[in-house]
Structure formats: structure tokens, C-alpha cells
Amino acid sequence: MIDxxxxxxxxxxxxxARLRSALIVYLTFTGATLWLSFPREQTAYSLAFFATxxxxxxxxxxxxxxxxxxxxxxxxxxxxxxxxxxxxxVAIAAVALGAAVAHMDAFTHISRAAAVFTALFxxxxxxxxxxxxxxxxxxxxxxxxxxxxxxxxxxxxxxGATELADTFDAVISALVALSVARSLIAFxxxxxxxxxxxxxx
Amino acid sequence: xxxxxxxxxxxxLGAALGSLSPRRIIRLWMRLSFAAIAVALACxxxxxxxxxxxxxxxxxxxxxxxxxxxxxxxxxxxxxxDAHWASRPAYFMLLGAFWSSMLIVVYATSFGGIxxxxxxxxxxxxxxxxxxxxxxxxxxxxxxxxxxxFGIAIALLGILLLGRxxxxxxxxxxxxxxxxxxxxxGRALPAPLVKVALLLMMLGFAxxxxxxxxxxxxPDAHSKAPASISALLSGLLVSCAIYAIIRVQSVAYGxxxxxxxxxxxxLGSLSVIxxxxxxxAQHDVKRFLSYSTVEHSGLVAIALGIHTPLAIFAALYHLxxxxxxKASAFLAIGAVQYAHRSTEIRQLRGLWREGRGKMxxxxxxxxxxxxxxxMFLSEFLIVIAAVQARQWAVLTIALLALALSxxxxxxxxxxxxxxxxxxxxxxxxxxxxxTAVGSAVLIALLCVVVPFTRxxxx
Numbered sequence: 001m002i003d004x005x006x007x008x009x010x011x012x013x014x015x016x017a018r019l020r021s022a023l024i025v026y027l028t029f030t031g032a033t034l035w036l037s038f039p040r041e042q043t044a045y046s047l048a049f050f051a052t053x054x055x056x057x058x059x060x061x062x063x064x065x066x067x068x069x070x071x072x073x074x075x076x077x078x079x080x081x082x083x084x085x086x087x088x089x090v091a092i093a094a095v096a097l098g099a100a101v102a103h104m105d106a107f108t109h110i111s112r113a114a115a116v117f118t119a120l121f122x123x124x125x126x127x128x129x130x131x132x133x134x135x136x137x138x139x140x141x142x143x144x145x146x147x148x149x150x151x152x153x154x155x156x157x158x159x160g161a162t163e164l165a166d167t168f169d170a171v172i173s174a175l176v177a178l179s180v181a182r183s184l185i186a187f188x189x190x191x192x193x194x195x196x197x198x199x200x201x
Numbered sequence: 202x203x204x205x206x207x208x209x210x211x212x213x214l215g216a217a218l219g220s221l222s223p224r225r226i227i228r229l230w231m232r233l234s235f236a237a238i239a240v241a242l243a244c245x246x247x248x249x250x251x252x253x254x255x256x257x258x259x260x261x262x263x264x265x266x267x268x269x270x271x272x273x274x275x276x277x278x279x280x281x282x283d284a285h286w287a288s289r290p291a292y293f294m295l296l297g298a299f300w301s302s303m304l305i306v307v308y309a310t311s312f313g314g315i316x317x318x319x320x321x322x323x324x325x326x327x328x329x330x331x332x333x334x335x336x337x338x339x340x341x342x343x344x345x346x347x348x349x350x351f352g353i354a355i356a357l358l359g360i361l362l363l364g365r366x367x368x369x370x371x372x373x374x375x376x377x378x379x380x381x382x383x384x385x386x387g388r389a390l391p392a393p394l395v396k397v398a399l400l401l402m403m404l405g406f407a408x409x410x411x412x413x414x415x416x417x418x419x420p421d422a423h424s425k426a427p428a429s430i431s432a433l434l435s436g437l438l439v440s441c442a443i444y445a446i447i448r449v450q451s452v453a454y455g456x457x458x459x460x461x462x463x464x465x466x467x468l469g470s471l472s473v474i475x476x477x478x479x480x481x482a483q484h485d486v487k488r489f490l491s492y493s494t495v496e497h498s499g500l501v502a503i504a505l506g507i508h509t510p511l512a513i514f515a516a517l518y519h520l521x522x523x524x525x526x527k528a529s530a531f532l533a534i535g536a537v538q539y540a541h542r543s544t545e546i547r548q549l550r551g552l553w554r555e556g557r558g559k560m561x562x563x564x565x566x567x568x569x570x571x572x573x574x575x576m577f578l579s580e581f582l583i584v585i586a587a588v589q590a591r592q593w594a595v596l597t598i599a600l601l602a603l604a605l606s607x608x609x610x611x612x613x614x615x616x617x618x619x620x621x622x623x624x625x626x627x628x629x630x631x632x633x634x635x636t637a638v639g640s641a642v643l644i645a646l647l648c649v650v651v652p653f654t655r656x657x658x659x
Binding site (some may be wrong): 027104105106107110120124133136144150151154157158165169172176177179180181184187196 | 313316327340347350351357378397621
């Protein structure tokens with residue numbers, strides 16, 4: 001059941017281009033990953049890290065995004081890069097690829113590997129499929145949640161290291177990205193990635 | 202308290218304490234003094250480290266000190282004053298945090314520690330890349346953040362899988378990510394899982410090393426950051442990522458090692474050729490130097506992919522040479538930018554007349570792999586290693602790329618020399634900044650003696 005919720009919310013995030021509904025779906029996705037990655041060994045250390053990650057991902061980050069949208073009047077359209085047909089195709093590909101990778105020799109004995117890889121591919125797809133920097137932030141936050149899930153599924157015995165890494169990831173995604181995006185508003189209030197095309201990697 | 206922890210914390214704490222004085226001159230000397238103390242503390246930890254980690258601690262300490270020295274005299278121009286991190290104390294604390302996080306990478310004894318260090322560099326350097334608050338700098342910072350976050354997430358996924366393999370192989374969870382344990386017991390671990398894990402880790406760290414095709418963030422970030430930060434990004438951060446790749450290689454064996462080496466050869470070959478070709482198309486010196494970093498990073502990856510003792514020695518020697526040569530080039534162009542207010546090649550004609558221009562020229566000679574600089578020897582050793590390993594295709598690509606990059610460097614040198622005339626409107630570069638540039642050039646020159654010492658791990 002929880003795996004289905006996870007995959008459906010990941011698909012919805014790839015298809016959706018409205019900020020409000022995307023945030024609600026993001027909360028569902030992150031809630032599901034947090035549910036699955038709740039530490040088995042409930043030490044003070046692991047619970048403290050888990051609480052930090054949960055607060056940053058479920059409360060602080062969404063509130064900061066909403067605050068930025070209201071404070072700077074950022075459009076709530078996440079500006080899809082492709083039309084809906086292409087987005088559906090990419091979503092199907094992400095789910096199929098996640099299932100295919102989970103059937104590789106290395107992962108056949110690991111349960112929930114498909115959910116982990118689908119979450120990882122979906123978070124990448126969310127960044128690719130939208131031009132708005134807020135969508136990229138949601139993609140980064142999803143990636144962090146997918147990594148939390150990967151830690152819980154692949155290496156539950158390494159809980160301390162995983163949670164420390166997750167916390168770092170959450171801080172980078174939420175706080176650093178928001179700070180940079182906030183400064184970029186001065187140059188492009190729409191926060192559209194097209195304005196970045198002046199740079200050629 | 203553990204000396205290693207003190208050495209890691211020293212750069213950041215020193216930068217924070219150095220900002221406390223109300224008088225500018227005292228702040229300057231406090232920052233320099235604390236940076237010197239950080240170098241001394243790092244040197245005091247050297248006996249506790251293996252030779253590979255010790256080598257990187259020395260490089261990180263010297264280049265970071267020179268960057269601090271340079272930043273104390275030439276401070277980056279701020280274009281968007283309301284960027285909330287755009288202040289001198291914040292700049293020096295971020296610089297200190299960057300220095301500390303690179304030390305975490307090389308002091309770590311497990312892959313978890315390395316990941317935390319590499320991840321922490323992203324945290325500090327995103328703000329440093331976008332420090333000026335200019336549009337392109339902020340865009341470069343965003344691009345850097347997104348691409349490197351995905352890169353380090355891939356590396357973390359690999360580390361988690363390696364941890365799983367370690368636990369499945371019967372290793373204790375406290376030691377499951379230590380490379381000494383993994384190298385000793387690697388063959389007892391499930392091979393398919395280890396292979397995928399190490400490949401993901403290598404690809405993740407290769408993103409931070411700027412290897413093609415994961416390089417897209419590098420030219421933007423390195424060219425838009427302040428000059429002293431570009432010196433650290435090109436000279437050190439890329440080296441730290443390659444250090445992580447070397448540690449990944451150290452736990453591989455048999456067919457897994459062959460796969461990793463082949464991957465490095467492909468990524469390295471792509472990087473040298475793409476880096477060298479794009480050097481020819483640049484009109485901005487900092488962007489030119491950034492693509493040169495891609496090329497040199499690729500050359501080191503090729504040497505690591507060949508993986509004979511001579512090739513590994515050559516790779517490490519090339520990293521040392523590149524760290525100092527590239528740091529000197531970026532610091533020199535920072536001094537030039539301060540005077541000319543531009544890094545556009547066509548705006549810098551007649552550069553050789555100036556002292557800072559001569560230093561820049563010396564760093565170009567070093568990067569071109571010409572004697573008497575050490576890069577001549579390290580490139581020669583990489584070529585010899587490729588011949589000995591009969592890697593003819595890779596050797597051909599590397600030689601072609603070296604020829605192209607030499608042509609690009611020669612063109613840059615000629616373009617900045619020709620049509621020279623006096624420019625009375627130029628600002629004088631501060632003495633401290635020129636001292637930093639001169640020291641970097643001198644150290645790059647002295648690197649020629651490195652192979653004749655016992656500094657490098659054999």
C-alpha cells in the first residue's frame with residue numbers, strides 16, 4: 001500500500017505543473033518515505049536526526065517555498081518543459097526503469113528496491129520536466145527523501161551514517177537552494193530556468 | 202581534544218575569530234595569523250596519516266593559505282549588495298568552511314566521512330560561487346548546486362549499497378565503510394552489489410571532479426567565482442574528488458577493478474579532448490582556465506585508469522603540479538582582473554608589460570607542460586605509462602588533446618601580448634596579492650623536484 005502511494009505521488013509530481021498541488025503531493029511523497037525510513041534502532045542519536053530531517057523536509061522547506069512565493073509574488077506555475085504527452089511518457093519510463101533496475105542481479109534479494117529506484121528516477125525527472133527553479137527545489141528535496149529511503153532499504157544497519165548524510169542533504173536542498181533562488185528573483189521574478197541559458201557548460 | 206578535529210576546525214574558527222576585531226588592519230593580520238596556525242596544525246597531524254592523505258593535506262593547506270592571503274588584499278566585487286551572504290566576515294567564514302570541509306575529505310578513514318566532506322564543500326562553495334550576487338554568478342551557483350547535489354546523491358547511493366554489501370559479507374556496521382577493512386575483506390563481499398556500488402560512487406565523485414559528461418557545472422562555477430575561490434575550486438576541490446576516486450579504486454579487485462579502470466579511461470579520454478577543444482573557443486581567460494581544468498582532470502583520470510604503479514605515481518604528481526599551477530594562474534588573473542576590470546582576452550592586450558602579467562605568463566607556461574615546470578615531467582610520465590600499458594587509443598587521444606591545449610595556451614599568450622601599449626588607467630595590484638601569486642608560481646616551479654624526493658606515495 002505505502003509503496004503504491006509512493007509511486008503514485010512520484011508520478012503525480014512529474015506530471016503536475018501547479019505549485020500548490022505539487023507541494024501537497026510532495027508532502028505525501030515525503031511522508032511515505034519518512035514512514036518507511038523510520039529508524040529501527042531507536043537511539044536518541046537516530047531519533048534526533050530523524051526528527052531534524054522530518055521537520056526540515058515536511059515543515060520548514062514547504063513553508064519557506066510558500067513564504068517566498070507570497071513575499072516575492074513568484075508565479076505558481078512550475079512551467080513544464082514538455083507537453084503532457086511527453087511528461088506521461090517520461091513518468092512511465094521512470095517507473096519502468098525503476099522496476100527494471102531492481103531486477104538486476106545485485107538487487108534481486110533486496111525488497112522495496114523498485115520503490116527506491118523509482119523515487120530516484122522520478123526526482124531527477126521532476127527537475128528535467130520543469131523550468132521553474134521552485135520545481136527544481138522540490139526535485140532536490142524529493143531526491144533527499146529518495147536517498148533516505150535508500151538508506152532504510154539498502155543499509156538499515158548503517159542508520160547513524162545515513163541519517164547524518166540525509167540531514168546534510170536536506171540542509172543543502174532546502175536552505176542553500178532557497179537562499180540562491182531568493183537572490184535570483186532580483187533578476188528573474190519568474191524563476192524560469194530559461195534565463196540560465198546565457199551560461200553554456 | 203583530538204588533534205585531527207582541531208586541525209579540521211581551525212580554518213573555520215580562525216576565519217570567524219578573525220572577523221571579530223573592529224579595526225580593519227587587525228582583522229587582516231588576525232585572519233592571516235589564524236590561517237598560518239591552521240597550516241601549522243595540519244602539518245602537525247601529518248605523522249598520523251598515510252602518505253596519500255598527508256600529501257593532500259599539504260596541498261590543501263598551502264593553496265588555501267595562499268587564497269586567504271590573496272583574498273585579504275583583493276576582495277571580490279559585490280554586484281548585488283542585498284545578497285545576505287555578501288559581506289567580508291561571511292566570505293572569510295565560507296572560505297574557512299570550504300578549507301575545513303576539504304580537510305574532512307582527506308582526514309576521513311571511511312567513505313561516509315569522505316561523503317560528508319565532499320557534501321560540505323557544496324554547502325560552502327555554492328555561496329562562494331554566487332558571492333558577487335551578479336546574475337551570471339548566481340546562475341552558475343544554482344547550476345553547480347543542482348548538478349553537484351545529484352552527483353553526490355549518486356555517490357551516497359553507492360556508499361549505501363557498499364555498506365549493505367559489507368553487512369551482507371559479515372563486516373561490523375562500524376567498519377563496513379572503512380576502506381582498510383573493505384580492501385582486506387573485499388573478496389568476501391557479494392561481487393555484483395560491490396560492482397554497482399563502486400561504479401555509482403566513482404560516477405558521483407567524477408561529477409565533482411568535473412569529468413565529461415558530468416562537467417557542465419564546472420566552467421560556469423569556476424569562471425564566475427571570485428579568483429581566489431576559482432583557485433581553490435580548480436586546484437583543490439577537483440583534487441579532493443579525485444582523491445575520493447583513488448580511495449574507491451583502492452577497494453576494487455579483479456573484474457570490478459577492470460570495470461572501474463575502463464570507466465576512468467573513457468571518462469578521462471572524453472574529458473581531455475572536450476576540455477582541449479573548448480579551450481580553443483573561449484574569449485574569457487577564467488573560462489579558458491576552467492576548461493583547462495577539465496582537460497587536466499581527464500589526464501589524471503586516464504593515468505588512474507591505466508593503473509600501473511608508474512601511472513598512479515604520475516597521476517598523483519600531476520595532481521600536485523596542477524594544484525599549484527592552476528592556483529597560480531587563477532590568482533594571477535585575479536590580480537589582472539583587479540587592475541584591468543576585465544577577464545576578456547581582447548581587453549588584456551599588452552599584459553606582458555606588467556609584473557602580474559609576467560606571473561600569469563609563467564603559470565601558462567606551467568600549464569602548457571613546458572620545462573622547467575613539473576607538469577612537463579608528470580605529462581611525460583603519463584605518456585610513458587600509457588606506452589608501457591599499450592593503451593594506444595587512449596595515448597593517441599591524450600597526445601592530440603595535449604597538442605590542442607598547447608595551441609590554445611600559445612594563442613592565449615600571443616593574444617595577451619600583441620598590440621601592447623601603456624594603460625595609464627590601470628589600478629596597482631596590492632603587494633599581498635602579488636606575494637600570493639608569486640608564491641604559487643614559485644611553488645609550481647619547485648614541483649619539478651618532487652619526483653626526486655620521497656613525498657609522493659609509491
